[in-house]
Amino acid sequence: MSSTSSPSPLLDIQNLTVDFDTPDGTVHAVKSVSLSVAPGEVVAIVGESGSGKSQIAMTTLGLLASNGTASGHILFHDQDLLSLSKKKMNDIRGVKISMIFQEPMTSLDPLYSIGDQIIEPLMVHKRIVRREAQAKALDLLRLVQIPDPERRMKSYPTELSGGQRQRVMIAMALANAPDMLIADEPTTALDVTTQAEILKLLASLNRELGMSIIFITHDLGIVEAFADRVFVMRQGQLLEEGKTVDVFESPKTDYTRTLLAAEPDGTKRPVDDSVEVVLEAKGVHVSYGDSPGLFRKDTRFHAVRGVDLRLREGQTVGLVGESGSGKSTLGRALLRLTNCEGQITYLGRDLLAISPQEMKPLRRELQMVFQDPYGSLSPRMTVLDIVEEGLRTHAGHLSKADRDAQALDALEKVGLDANVRNRFPHEFSGGQRQRIAIARAMVLKPKIVVLDEPTSALDRTVQKEMIELLRTIQSEFLLSYIFISHDLAVVKAMADYVMVMRDGEIVEEGMTQQIFEDPHHEYTKSLIASSFTLKDMLTNPA
Template sequence: MTDQTNQDRVFEVDDIHVTFDTPDGKVEAVRGVSLHVDRGETVAVVGESGSGKSQIMMAAMGLLASNGRAVGAVRYRGQNILNLPPGQLNKLRGAKITMIFQEPMTSLDPLYTIEDQLSEPLRVHGGLTRAQASARVLELLRLVRIPDPERRMKSYPYEMSGGQRQRVMIAMALANDPDLLIADEPTTALDVTIQAEILRLLAELQRKLGMSILFITHDLGIVEAFADRVYVMRQGRLEEDGPTARIFHAPATDYTRMLLAAEPEGEKPPVPDSAPVLLQGQDVEITFGKPGGFLSKSNLFKAVKGVDLTLREKQTIGVVGESGSGKSTLGRGLLQLLPAAGRVIYLGRDINGLTRQAMKQHRDGLQMVFQDPYGSLSPRMTVSEIVTEGLLVHEPGLTRKERAARAAQALEDVGLSGAMRNRFPHEFSGGQRQRIAIARAVVLRPRVIVLDEPTSALDRSVQKQVIDLLRGLQEEHALSYIFISHDLAVVRAMSDYVMVMKEGKIVEEGPTAQIFDAPQQEYTHSLMRAAFDLKSLLDAG
């Protein structure tokens, strides 16, 4: 590290501390971290959520929330830029140091066109005229390979997909030929195939333009494929750092080893064909929108097209596909949470189109766990109220005491202590909340649970625990799962049968091993490659 000459050191963070004043007192998010990036390097900072990795960059760029304070030093080419007045910092940010954020859907201003937004930093920093900026915007959109750039310049962000918006952000980041690009989880919100494209684009542009990249992520797969050096962070401190190959092959600390081992493991043997069928969907179709009427055009959209599915006892069917493929809609349609066409047979009875009242008697057997562990639990109810609410509806004969016992049992089943039952959801971590959501489902002793991305919002290490929990519950209570996820690694570990969805249709299905090891369809193949073989994809680019 010390043999680098000063000229090559583009960016350096020196013993930075970041603290936040909260109503509960001071919270120290970053506790003395030093790192550096040299010219042309790609450096990754990895850590789980809450490790403070993003806050370092926010502090460096003067973007901390108003209750945040940073001390230490951040040097750009030797000059300390930490806590510079905004006027001076503005000469650097957006020009020499640029950022891409995690949220492609909200990082662009919804009220201005792409051209407007891309022009701003060009005109502010480069002093370009409107016409010059416009020409440069077109050039940049071509550089990041936005299709039909002349038309896209005039588009608003909401008219573009997440992947395209992230390309626009990259174009904005490259607009003024920066020395350093800070990418904060730039692909986390994107599908694997889009993620691979974006990373490939970044790698290619780096080769072409020579800027350094500081990549913040929780995804070790990306780090291995993408970074030259790695810093591992944990709870505001640096755990270790070194060249990527060394970190991956000879991790020095237990924590890094744990992170590396946190990829979901295991497999599920298929259930025998003799296992009883619990839930069956025949030619299920789900349509959104409204038919045309007086003075209005019809805007019908078929989200699920003719899907057949048979779920047997103790089976886990993985439904994979990119966002918008209709997999969540299918799950909801099967549970009669959305009106569907076709037949849905549960325990030998067609339940499709039953009235709410008639459906009620089946609801306790058909449960659902949602993706968002923050939004799907009422913030005003205690854990015990959340878990027992379903019992009030489905088993009204139970006494208060019996309900409490059932809730305690359910909480214990999901690995939470009964002592936590009077707390509110906000007092729990994401993983614990997901456990509460699972307890809410299992307390009714269901036969089928639709798990809609239950692990997608969780860190890998927490994800692993939740997967183990779901597996254990399946054994214990003879549960059947429909496991909806875009995360192929998790699906491989959890399911014994996989259905691949694209644009509302099942493009391929079969036993897990067959789908993962010998996919027949080109689409499935490209999904697998983007998920498991990122490195070869990037190298090919």
């Protein structure tokens, strides 16, 4: 199937096939896909996790993994990118074609400041002096609405929230004003209001610079709001293509209709006040930087400010708020994964008063699924080794066969087949890596799990399955969840109690139904109001 949208496409992909050689055989990631992008056009590639969307982008940029092979043709300005040398690809990559990667934490160097990482490509490709590049980098951070950009120029990736890191990646991709921008899930870590701001920015650059955009996403709301044309993929094949309005109004395949109809649904029954409190936090405060001294300025940034939280057995507390509000920092602090002040009591034990050695056996009962799955999975371990790693640490009495059986059962529960056991993280899509991270946490049968954006990298159909899975596991083992998300539809379906964060503080909390139907705080009202379609937000700035 090929597109006929433009007689002279900027990018023309012809019969692209991408295969990966794995210990379990050949994986056919992309199967004879043809598509084209005209100058100044915005196209979207959609499909469920593992459908081959990202592999098309990585192959286009010459970033295919070492065990991957590609055949076919990728013509850019009538030059076949698959036939170019590494040196010639370097002249195109980052200059003529830029990419916003799906997982910003693994794409940003943790040893370099944010400013330096934007300045370097400007100096290399634009051949400008550092002072000029520094001014340009500052302008780019303002453009993507990074708060306090002068201070953030000196910050490191670990000091930024997931959404802020994503915005830095967008700034880097836009630095050299490319002819084409490939955006791979660029807004999954962003709340709806920030999504709209970023999309408005990309739309304006598309209009003003004539920059073509390939938008790879599972979020159909973004596609409807943003793309001129859409390509629908499944299991490496291109199933359907056409103008966005035509595909949305008259989808031709059952799969496309399923994608369009998928929305998180259902509600969680509230836990009674008589149920045991398993975790209680009082006055939790997290700050970064130095306190003021005789010859030292106060450089502290207060990420979490005096938060109280109570979690009961079998309860799901939803933490919502904009990017950078402190949600993830609070989640890590509650499990003693970052330094904090205050009091955190788990089943009667003050976690801040015990030693790291005393904390170790409690790790089995207190698990976290991190926002960036690729950064939390060892690239040198197979999936089986990753999932059973916790069992080796906390269940040493189990035999290797028992550990393998439990790990494979956990993988099966999150929708991954046992034949992936010997594959490595880089061989999976972002959504599949997220499922591996969930399996790794659940295999230990913990009492409390902090889920940090666990569904943000998943398409809506898989989100529904994952929500049902998490509910089932919770009911079976009386698990307690702290569910961190910017996706209010998912929070509404998962949580029975909601806490709204802004600038490190809880501004409102209450039962889920009350928060969504009768919010009291103006910030909560604005968050809920922002959950209407992005199409409306983009066409109606008010």
